Amino acid sequence: MTELAARIAAVRRPAPRTATVVSVVVLLAFLLLGVVSFAGLGFSWTQIVESLDKLPQFIDRVVPLAWPGFTWVRATNSIEWVGWEPIGEFWASVGVTLGIVIVGTLLAALISIPIAYGAARNTAPNAVVMVICRALGVVARAIPAVAFASVFVFVFSLGPLPGVLAFALHSIGMISKMMADAIEQIDEGPRLAIRSTGGSKAQEFWSGVVPQAFPAWVAVALHRADINLRDTVILGYIGVSGLGLELGNAIHALNYHRAIPLAISIVVLCILFEIVSSVVRSRLLGVAPSGRGIGDAIVRAASNRSATVRAAIEKPGATPDRAAAIQAALRRPWTGERIASTASIWITVLVVVGAVVATQADWTDLFTFWSNLPVLLAKDNLWPPTFGVYTPEQVIGAVLVTFQVAFAATLMSAVIAAVVGTLAARNVAPNRAVRTVFRGLLLLIRGIPELILAIFFVIITGLGAQAGTLALGIGGVGLLGKLVADSLEEVPHGPERAVGAVGGSRPQVFFAATVPMSVPAFVAHLLYLLEQNVRSATLLGIVGGGGIGLYLYDSLRTSHYDQVAMFLLLIIALVLVIEGAAILIRRALR
């Protein structure tokens, strides 16, 4: 026995892996920086309690809600019906918003095809083109849509067009990256087969590559459209038409009775859009109409009608003459599949045409703007970029606040998501009901754009970084909670069963088996959230949430374009710094 003790004592502990060390360091750094940031932003318990006390005040400033068609009357603190016209305007605004998102995203998706072709390792004509195309994608992603929009607002003045163009350019980053990934994952065989028949490079791409990558392309574009719809809020603040602009105007007029219904409408719109896009995405994976919905019934009925046509070519004996059989087969039968695909093509065309019309943009501006350029460029406050009226201390302070907001919000999300996300995981939640409730909660939070949350908190707690932190912190729970729940569910179940089999209780199983296996994923998700939060934090100031965005917004409002340029450059630089840092940390984690 003593011999065993000696042997046990002699067991050497191996040095921990780099990845383990890095993830521990990252977690500790998150905790430390988060706490420091919370303190730096002046959060305190008393204040949080005070904010809660302000809730009745908030309700007082918001209720009664003046939905479109009504107006709030100060004297009586009640709402009054004003007629149908504002309702029409409201729906026109909805149309403009959707139009900007759809047209902008579609343009980006189209431009992304050649860029993805050049950026994918297996289709890139040469290394130079590949580097250029990848760089284009990275640059497009690093420049926020707001930055593009500010430039286009300057060139085209206010209206829908800057929004369309901003989405068209910024979205290229994400869509071309994902499309290139999809192209790299295709089966190379069919492509080789087309090459072997003598097909050219272009034919190889369109016949062999595109059909395989097409579903991914549509799915990414739809997903991006979701994100863009959320971004319309902030674009509205800088003068892009649509619901965001209406909301911004209401907020600036301090008319919260009108603002809140608009904010709710945007949230509902976002959720509806997401539902539609996810239905389309799941349909893309190829499902035959078997449901009881009216659409499916129509498709089935129509496919029955062409059964006679199909019979002619399906039974070789029915048409003894081969030539006749071939002639009959030239006409493609109206099977359910064909009806569905034809219908989806026409619906897409209608949606796109509708979007172009609904946007109400003056497209001719695209071809005439250069005649205005000399006038615009002659303005004296354009160049060189300068911090103008802001002192270096102010700017550094604002950058610091931006990072504080991001870190504090990430910590807040992490703490809440660790609980909510855990309870939303199938293998951890005590029962189905709990899981469903928390999954639903996460879904709901994800449905609300962060900027709308920020606007809510600005109204409740007043302008400042604290409102921004709360918005990002709560908004982040939606994303991080889902990621946590997913990664807990994806943990291999063998070890869990093993711990359960030796008699472990549910909590014991959770801490002994589930948690250790999901830590790496948690660190990765945290990093991702921080990246997102820094991006958002640079812009929060536009809606009054503190940080560098406030200076950008003020410069825009006062038409100091030299300052706008400077702050845009600064924001892009911050985004690139955090992205670079994240890439380095991820590499170390591998």
Next chain:
Amino acid sequence: MIASDASVIEIADLGKTYPGATAPALTEVSLSVGRGEVVVLLGLSGSGKSTLLRHIDGLETPTTGSVVALGESVPALRGRALRSLRGRIGFIFQQFELVGPLTVLENVLTGSLATLRGPRVGIRSYPRSHRERALGHLDRVGLLDRAYQRADTLSGGQQQRVAIARALMQDPEILLADEPVASLDPESSGQVMSLIREIAAERGLTVVCSLHQVDLALGWGDRIVGLRAGRVVLDTRTDDLTKDQVMEIYGRVATTTSELAAIEQELSEVRDALLTEEMQRGAAPAREPEEDAR
């Protein structure tokens, strides 16, 4: 090179070493195939059959030696010239390599891309005459009724028949087939192999087909070329092979005695199966029994 009128493929001293590989994939391979000949490349996997076939279609560049197909020096061709040569050579792959999400008809139509300019998207983007021809080829391989179905919904045997229709669409002079039945069940294998043979006979095609089963090769080709570790170890006509010679072929392409024993066992079984099938086909030549029924 000296390309006689009779030979459509003339390979001399072909050597290929892939970058980074230690051993060459092909060494001093010389092969001359006459017009209308049906040649089987026999060898175990990794013996260089695929590499050799790909050189004929210009899908690989030789390290040494020469490849002449249809009177053209393949490695010297670029761009349009290479594409038009590829257009005259059909290629059938082990994994069929159809574009899954496209319809069967559009897959067949891609066989005519070499004769068209610019990319094509959708069946309607191909000329009507091409569509008629494509449907005719589909009818020939017995899959006309599947024309508008997604290619990836077909069974393996059906997919390979579509691939044959795609090769026919090229109106090829040479048909190269790389292990065309290695991924198929025995029944579909029989259908596909006899289909290739029939089509070759109808059109007077020159066929080079790689296989790894000696028994399939024996009943099927006019000539067997054995490869082992990238070298030609055998080149013989199949007309009057004796049992001893057959065993000798096994000895050349296989490597170990246990493998030999296993193959010998397999040989008798598969041969019987082939024989029965051959007789059945002789009895009912019109339309092959469909595996579609399943």
